[in-house]
Amino acid sequence: MTPSSRTGHATAHANIALAKYWGKADIELNMPAVPSLSLTLDALRTETKVCFTGSLASDEVSLDDQPISGRPKQRIIELLDRVRAEARIQSHARVQSRNNFPTAAGLASSASGFAALASAARVAAGLPHDPAKASSMARRSSASAARSLFGGFAVLPLNEESAQPLIAPPSFRPALIVAVTASGPKAIGSTEAMEHTRKTSPYYQAWLDSSPGLYQAMIDAVEGGALEVLGPLVEQSCLMMHASMLAAAPAVAYWRPASVSAMQTVRNLRSEGIPAFFTMDAGPHVKVLTSEDHVPVVEAALNRTDGVSRLITCRAGPDASVEVE
Numbered sequence: 001m002t003p004s005s006r007t008g009h010a011t012a013h014a015n016i017a018l019a020k021y022w023g024k025a026d027i028e029l030n031m032p033a034v035p036s037l038s039l040t041l042d043a044l045r046t047e048t049k050v051c052f053t054g055s056l057a058s059d060e061v062s063l064d065d066q067p068i069s070g071r072p073k074q075r076i077i078e079l080l081d082r083v084r085a086e087a088r089i090q091s092h093a094r095v096q097s098r099n100n101f102p103t104a105a106g107l108a109s110s111a112s113g114f115a116a117l118a119s120a121a122r123v124a125a126g127l128p129h130d131p132a133k134a135s136s137m138a139r140r141s142s143a144s145a146a147r148s149l150f151g152g153f154a155v156l157p158l159n160e161e162s163a164q165p166l167i168a169p170p171s172f173r174p175a176l177i178v179a180v181t182a183s184g185p186k187a188i189g190s191t192e193a194m195e196h197t198r199k200t201s202p203y204y205q206a207w208l209d210s211s212p213g214l215y216q217a218m219i220d221a222v223e224g225g226a227l228e229v230l231g232p233l234v235e236q237s238c239l240m241m242h243a244s245m246l247a248a249a250p251a252v253a254y255w256r257p258a259s260v261s262a263m264q265t266v267r268n269l270r271s272e273g274i275p276a277f278f279t280m281d282a283g284p285h286v287k288v289l290t291s292e293d294h295v296p297v298v299e300a301a302l303n304r305t306d307g308v309s310r311l312i313t314c315r316a317g318p319d320a321s322v323e324v325e
């Protein structure tokens with residue numbers, strides 16, 4: 001089979017960082033300034049098809065059947081260029097991608113999107129499927145995407161090119177409930193917001209100094225299967241990350257009134273003895289980590305929270321998968 005006749009199909013799932021990545025050590029190579037740890041989610045999925053063909057004059061990219069252009073398309077072309085360079089091919093690609101959730105609203109669409117794209121494009125170009133190489137390639141486009149190659153828990157250690165799985169005890173299978181609090185695309189993209197935080201926030205150095213210790217403590221908690229240990233660390237990582245951006249000049253503020261209400265709901269649940277812990281990313285939604293047994297009570301409380309419009313209840317998702325046709 002010649003590379004030009006192959007179509008690569010890949011499915012990757014979004015992940016939510018428990019130990020957050022915020023800030024770049026090297027902007028050109030897109031290397032994070034802090035290590036991160038995440039949970040891949042079964043309910044948030046991107047499916048991507050890539051075919052390199054001599055019949056195209058330029059790369060064609062669609063998302064949910066709509067052609068995309070501008071900077072989002074440029075980021076995809078940059079990944080395709082890296083695949084072409086490695087595979088020593090010149091042809092352009094047709095890329096068709098589909099999310100089963102809203103794009104660019106802080107639901108980690110860039111993570112599942114670039115993980116699926118890197119996986120599909122590599123095999124479409126005739127390169128062997130190699131999760132570590134696909135992870136490294138996805139990281140160049142979106143560092144959180146490196147973690148979406150792997151199911152369950154994954155880590156992206158400091159100074160590493162690719163993410164790797166983190167093995168938890170089989171009995172440790174927390175749920176994560178996404179409380180959707182607003183619609184529409186996010187106000188400011190994560191790369192721009194991170195650079196602004198790095199340049200202007202007096203709290204950025206404190207964030208860099210504290211993150212590795214939190215990350216290591218979270219690895220121990222996941223390996224020990226201890227949700228009560230992990231949960232408070234997850235909240236601290238999230239709040240430290242947001243504190244660093246709130247202290248930027250001007251502030252980067254992703255929170256909405258409903259985000260604050262949902263965080264308070266989680267604290268109230270905890271005061272009743274329910275293990276529930278929140279995290280937030282570069283968007284207004286609140287993600288709540290809890291144990292399987294407590295999913296119904298946490299869902300009920302979030303559904304009663306002002307401004308929460310929808311819940312997406314997730315369990316640990318699988319590795320990214322790839323097929324060639």
Ligand code: PMV
Nearest residue numbers: 017021142143144190281282
């Ligand atoms: O990978 P990016 O550039 O989309 O940045 C992700 C940043 C956070 O979602 C806020 C944290 C993380 O580790 O996923």
